[in-house]
Amino acid sequence: MLLVDAPSDGVALVTLNRPEAMNALSKALRAELHETLRRLDGDPAVRAIVLTGAGDRAFTAGLDLKELGSDPDGMQAANATDPAENPARAVLACRKPVIAAVNGVAITGGFELALACDVIVASASARFADTHARVGITPGWGLSQKLPRLIGPYRAKELSLTGNFLDARTAYEWGLVNRVVEPAELMPAALKIAADMAQIDADMLIVQKALIDDGYALSLQDGLALEHERSSRHNAGVTPEMVEERRAAVQARSRAQK
Known part of the structure; x- marks a missing residue:
């Protein structure tokens, strides 16, 4: 369910690998993502991480709704604080920079996962949507607080109260993503940013990232x-x-x- 590669020195590529389910975040995948990020965080050979989804349809469609519908305790995942259950917290717990390479749709929990990353590079075919209200779930992984801080409360309300999709170009214009590239250029662009970061001393990456994140709060x-x-x-x-x-x-x- 999770692929880990080392495309260049100091860079790890982590791929959510459930393309048949639009890379939905099942309980097992969430646990594996946490364990993988924890391991990479402690690996001195890794300085920057790229996170993406397999295939071209989805970065991730968020929580696996089929799994939630068959598990009496499944809804607890929407408000989980344990990084093994909450992938946004798993990313936030990683001291090293994490770059989201959004290759398709990032929906609801998938949107929240992208927002937890330090840099977002989007394919021109990428789209973002917050469907929490439409499925009757309140955001619990940070979207309701991070999104308005990034794009303003009016735009955030438009997205969250309609559930409509936001295309990649508009996301860039609104300041939600760092850059938009053609689909074939997505991974080269994300890996280039990661490679540039990997040239920095590991300690400086950790110190500088924490200074920005902690100060912004x-x-x-x-x-x-x-x-x-x-x-x-x-x-x-x-x-x-x-x-x-x-x-x-x-x-x-x-x-x-x-």
């Missing part, structure tokens, strides 16, 4: 205080020799890119 004033506190502590351990070594590496990369 605060007011601006408190976020600035957090930045000052963490920056002062971290930079106290940086020597002139370290700066010079990394400056030379940045210059060499710039020349190579030109």
Whole structure:
């Protein structure tokens, strides 16, 4: 149900592999995703992760509604706090950057999973929908709070109160995704971003990601205080020799890119 590959140094590609079920997040798949992300988080050889779905129909259609309909306790998954049950929390618990390569529809819980990632790259054929209200379930994996913070409350209400699909181009215009590419370019684009991240020291990726995430949850004033506190502590351990070594590496990369 889950494929893990290493397409380049420092990069892991994780694929939800239930294309016959639109990569729906069954209980077993959710548990496997958590275990895989936990393992990759602790693997020093991995610095960035790309998450996608198998096939071209779906990133993921969210919770497996057929499974929920046959399990008396299945609805607990919609409000689960354990990362083994809540895939959004499994992604958020990963200290390393996770890039969502959205190859098809990302519906309801699948939408929430994409929103939990650090970067979203979408195929031109990708579409997003929040159908919680239409199926009678209240969001429990973060969508009701993250979506309005990303695109504003008016647009978020339009999506959540209609259940309508949002196409990839509009999602980009609304600031929901980082970029939109043609389907054939989706994986190369996502893997290129991951490869660029993998060139950064692993500790710096973790520190910088946490600083952005933790600060964003605060007011601006408190976020600035957090930045000052963490920056002062971290930079106290940086020597002139370290700066010079990394400056030379940045210059060499710039020349190579030109």
